[in-house]
Amino acid sequence: MTADRKPITSHRRVVIKIGSALLVDRKTGLKSQWLDAVCADIAALKARGIDVLVVSSGAIAMGRTVLDLPSGALKLEESQAAAAVGQIALARAWSESLSRDGIVAGQILLTLGDTEERRRYLNARATINQLLKIGAVPIINENDTVATTEIRYGDNDRLAARVATMTSADLLILLSDIDGLYTAPPHLDPDAQFLEVIPAITPEIEAMAGGAASELSRGGMRTKIDAGKIATGAGCAMIIASGKTEHPLRAIEQGARSSWFAASGSPVTARKTWIAGQLLPAGELHIDDGAKRALGSGKSLLPAGVRQIEGSFHRGDTVAIIGTDGREIARGLAGYDADEARQIIGRKSAEIEAILGYPGRSAMVHRDDLVVTGTLQEHAATDEMNKDAAHA
Ligand code: GLU
Secondary structure, three states: OOOOOOOOHHHOEEEEOOOHHHHEEOOOOOHHHHHHHHHHHHHHHHHHOOOEEEEEOOHHHHHHHHHHOOOOOOOOHHHHHHHHHHHHHHHHHHHHHHHOOOOOEEEEEEOOOHHHHHHHHHHHHHHHHHHHHOOEHHHEEEEOOOOOOHHOOOHHHHHHHHHHHHHOOOOOEEEOOOOOOOOOOOOOOOOOOOOOOEOOOOHHHHHHOOOOOOOOOOEEEEEHHHHHHHHHHHHOOOEEEEEEOOOHHHHHHHOOOOOOOOOOHHHHHHHHHHHHHHOOOOOEEOHHHHHHHHHHOOOOOHHEEEEEEOOOOOOOOOOEEOOOOOOEEEEOOOOOOHHHHHHHHHOHHHHHHHHHHHOOOOEEEEEHHHOOOOOHHHHHHHHHHHHHHHOO
């Protein structure tokens, strides 16, 4: 371990991806003892206040076992049917096993569109965040029953990385049957060296990833490195570790061999860079001085502080936030469509339900979706104006 690598327990939010082969045995089905052990590890993390999300593979493998399908490749509709059967069993297994530790599980099935389209992305994220808020563990998988070749992730490594970035997790752990990254595929090259720390995913690192995948899972080292690029680029560190031992998370903490990929920025910076980098805000929210002060202390923008709305935008679109002096203060993702937003400006959050007919979200722009692009302090703005005047 290097000085940079922190223990799992010093992270805030951890996404754990679990490969099919760890959970499901082709002959005997669910490996319930292993599952119970991993759930105990998850409970230990949660007891320390860490948010835990699980991306669990195994639906197709479980379905194959339940349906007693012969080994070998399945046709798309066969694997979709297997996933439909297996996902129920998988979700029940997670729910039962976590409940032994007093933890509630919530199932989330995502498709590629749910993470690529901004509005659906925000919806999925809001649900996941709410599950975390109530202390539940989201159990996430791709919705294999409706995903077809063109519109699917196909592997849960990259899905897990997207979930990690979507939820601003600071650590992604990929548990599979390989303990980490080697300079070459270890089963082919006796000189292959194990890499414990990967400070950055360079082209050389990418070249080290072979295409190998086991029969039960789709992801090989290739998709793990792809996942690493997604996660680390958004400020989330990644660990590849073997899940073959019982209590795999505890084993990592106790020094079991694993590869650690350093994050390349902080989660906030990556996300906010994306928001600030939107070229054309779809609208403007003109706010009062009270709201401006609230933004200055890192709070969300509430409807009460908005005086006027320009433009037509949808929830999730980027909007510019403008101060009473007409200057841009910040940018953020709108929490409401423009027509809804117009109805609730100047109103208290408690009044929203009566106006819109549904509870809505309390923030017009949530602080996680907001980046300051202008000046927040009055005197600084004045100084700048004075400078401008002096130069004029
Ligand atoms: N979503 C697939 C399943 O649950 C697994 C994909 C993967 O192995 O990465 O069977």
